[in-house]
Amino acid sequence: MKNLTSKQKAILQYIVDRVEDPGRFPSYREIGAAFRLRSVATVAQHLRALEEKGFLRRDGRKLIVPSNLRRDRGVAILGPVRAGEPLSAFANFEGHLRLEDFTRGGELFAVRVQGDSMIEEGILEGDFVLVEPSETARSGEMVVAYVGEDQACTVKRYHKAEGAVELRPANPRYQPIRVQGDPYFRLAGRVVGVVRRV
Structure with missing residues (x-):
């Protein structure tokens, strides 16, 4: 605008x-x-x-x-569904699920996940993460960040302690990325949701 x-x-x-x-x-x-x-x-x-x-x-x-x-009308939420024992058919219309519901009224963008470094957070290769643009994050929040001279983009947990910043994966096969002294490091935004095709 x-x-x-x-x-x-x-x-x-x-x-x-x-x-x-x-x-x-x-x-x-x-x-x-x-x-x-x-x-x-x-x-x-x-x-x-x-x-x-x-x-x-x-x-x-x-x-x-x-x-x-135009605003997306969203997808109808028809009620809960159990992943264990069956539940009676969708009895309670609960409203609509809209992308705007994932943010505090700001813009969103999506990126497609490549790799498996966040698998223990339930984020799989091919998923789309919904990101609210932000140049700041609180320790423990999941973020999308740019690192290195080639400005590679990664999704990780942001941790800051005693002035040191780490981007932590959710897979023991990967090491945290320490970004102290990386002049190219910057946050693209906070992850607010995940979308997966089945």
């Missing part, structure tokens, strides 16, 4: 929310009322700016929100 004024960001968020629920693009008058804009012409000016910057599109004569800006 770079290059947008704070008013344009707010109007765009309002539009995205209305397109998702109740499912229609708000009228110029509704937008004007929500933001105390006195004239429809002012609303039109903001919408034109959003369109010119690529945040809205035209479909014939009407404006639409591009699909990449």
Whole structure:
């Protein structure tokens, strides 16, 4: 949302929310009322700016929100399932699982795991880890970090004690990575979830 004024960001968020629920693009008058804009012409000016910057599109004569800006409705959570004895069929709809539920409202990105250094944490090769971008982490948190001159990316547990930083694997076959004195070390973010294809 770079290059947008704070008013344009707010109007765009309002539009995205209305397109998702109740499912229609708000009228110029509704937008004007929500933001105390006195004239429809002012609303039109903001919408034109959003369109010119690529945040809205035209479909014939009407404006639409591009699909990449729409919130994912998520996957329905139908209730618990036992991994042991069977449980009665999905009796309790519990809502939707959305990627936004894994973060505190910020952005997320995903990386695909290669290797088995985190196998004892239940993270397998081919899994996708969901990462909340952050340049800081608390000791014990799982992180994705860049290390070494080639800026190799790794997922490990971040540990800091007495000024020393270690990235610890969850597989005894691997050694911790000590990053003291590594000028290339930086955190990409904190791991907030894992997605696996079965």
